[in-house]
Amino acid sequence: MIELRRVIALAAAPSAVWRRLWDVPRLAACIPGCDGVETLEAERRYRATIRDRVGPFRLAIPLDVQVEATAPIRLVVDASGRDGVLGSPVTVHLTVTLEAGAAGGTRVALVGQADVGGKLAALGQGVIERKTRETLDRFATNLATLFEGGDAAAV
């Protein structure tokens, strides 16, 4: 289990941040390796594919994503799937909490765990953890850029 923990400070107010979180295509663009999200049930169930390179493998991981929203402060995201090459299970559990931040801004806390199983896990926990944290870092940076009005895809 890889612990995930990031805090992002945004200038926008919590209510504005909450609205923009539901701009699914733009949010998806913040997720490294994600080339689009299919909405199965609005604000509840989505499907997304993450493409990435880990060690010698070029992976495509189709994920089923379930979202539980408690407006306007908390999102609980559960994503799970198995990569197409090794059949290894990947799960992400992430709680996104919005709090009032300094100067009318928002403090976004990302807290959760990721788990990689099967043969992929045997590539080495160091490799997997580094990859996961890098992905989270890039996601956090992209998210900040998105809310500050930039274009996430450019990051």
Add this chain to the structure above:
Amino acid sequence: MSLRETIPPLLVIPGVVYAAPVRSPYAHARIVGIGRAAAAAVPGVLAVLAAGDLGVLGERPFGTFLKDQRVLAGDKARYEGEPVAVVVAEDRPTAVRAARLVDVRYEPLPPVVDVERALLPTAPLVHDTPPPLGRQGRWRTVPATNICARVTLEQGSIEQGFREADVVLERTYTFPRVFHFTMEPHGAVASATPTELTVWTNTGHPYQLRQELADMFELDLARIRVVVPYVGGSFGGKSFPKLEPLAAVVSATVGRPVKVVNGVEGSMRTNRRHGARVTVKLGARRDGTLTAKQARVLLDGGAYADLGPVVAEKTGVRQLGPYRVPHYSIEVQNVYTTTTPAGAFRSIGGPQSVWATESIMDELAAALDMDPVELRLVNLVARGETVRAGLRPMDADLGDDLKRLVKAMDDGASPEATGRGVAVGISNPAELPISTAIVRLHYDGSVTILCSMVEVGQGLHTVLAQIVAEELGVPRAAILVVSPDTRFGPYDWSSGASRGVTIVGTAVQRAAQDIKAQLLALAAETAGVPAADAVWRDGRVQVGGRSLSPADVVRGWYGRPAGEVIGRGYVRNLGADPAFWEIGMGGVEIDVDRETGVIRLLSYTGLADVGRAINPQLCEQQDVGAVVMGLGHTLFEEMTYSDSGSLLSASMIEYRVPLTVDLPAALSAVLVENGDGAGPYGAKGMGEGGNLAVAPAIANAVARATGARLRDLPLTPERVWAALRAAGARTRA
């Protein structure tokens, strides 16, 4: 030579096809459906099979002690890496490639990765229903729990024992899950017809396997043929059925001979050693005399029982150690978890037990301010005393052995050493001493030995040839030892438990002696004199004033260069159980790098009390080899699992074994030969005992050098460094 393809070496079976397992990526998951189409469409693929495609053979459980395993997981997978389907193809690369295309749909279930949590009332059950006993089974599971086997040993009154103590210590020690890492992974070829089944395999247990296959296929023993070539290492990892039932059932299903071979990663997902959590409480008087011992042992048995119940039983006795303990209470539980099944491994339950029992002896010595060797000498059982009522009285002079070990260490003492540690291990091996041997003396004087213990690299064949050479006066070069083939060879119980020289050696010796007796009778008959007039002297038959070689007698009796004399040797027991006590002591000198936590090994001296070393060089190398293997679980090795139960160290990079650079600067073995064993010429078994003492000896040395006591293996630099910091903080405070 490819590691994957050596088994069976040079074996070409006409029409053989290859089966590649599809392994579960989940530690615990219900199997919801299996999509075969993509894999089946690959050219060269003959079949994509799941449990339901195997008919009744897919439903029949196997297991020598508990029948809890099936060739492919049916309803649910119980560990990451368990075979859930198999792809059969004309060649191996195609089978492996197509196996990746099998689309198994799972419904993940909560994993059970930790033994303590596995025992909680809320823990998910690895096996929902209690499995039936196997052929050799004596211990049942505890229903509605994950307890695979529970063994208790009691003597005296534990409360009284602790009341009589001046000092009582209670400590918990942990031992990692480790892998055998044989040079050659598991492999089997099977050819099934409706009336016969032949399996070529690198098993260590051809006759136990024969029984399992006979039960599965409902065939007479005579119709099951198990052929075993030279085996590239076993250390217990090839004991009892492994890939053979799968190969056999798939062969019966597709109607072709089927080959299944593991790579290293596959073998790591097939079998391992039991991890252990040992909480031991020890009471002693101020003079060091032990009064009571209480131990609670949790063995991590993984997903299937394999040898687990026997490991639990042996662990119980091995917890007692080589000491006089008037009051004891031992409880060992072998616990199912959703991890790789654990089975036999060089001294089952031995290193796990001795790690705890010999660490706490040094902790007790420190608490009593006694010399650790002195404390042991006060408590060691003497020759003829019993470790536990009903078992063979001690057949070695343990005190003398320990003094010899210390003397050898003193003689080679390193000036750089900052810490020194010793440990004393004993084990009760060689259970069920059942073996038979056939020795054939040919009319040219050469000899064929048929026995069915497997040469796994331990040097058994060399020693058996030595025994026959000694008995019959035949040159060793004229003796051939044949590898097991159950169609032709005689019965043997197993290849394990240090039993080869003592038990199989006795069977072979008796067969050679049977030949001698027959030669005397035949020579007398040929010479026309009473049988008593023929005598054996210096490897020759003296009869009617003539001196005849064994070959002369054979040719003389048949009247031409033809025929042979066949000797039989049977062993059903060698007196009390165990047939001998295996004694493995060790002493180490170390230095610790306080900056990095690295333990530098300056010398390691092993001691094996072997009764008689029929081949001293082999004995020394066996002992040293066992020590090096022990360095693995002591310093480096651990099969690590994620919280979700995935094996994280399933590669030769992630799983660190000892390398030549890790060996102590001086590494030697002392062999004690008192001629007091139950085997040929007073020999006892050996080969497992060398790894018993390694971990506690090193941890004891670290504690003496630094004041830091480590209770979790392996002693990685990180752990040592942290323990040094903690010990330093305590000293300063």
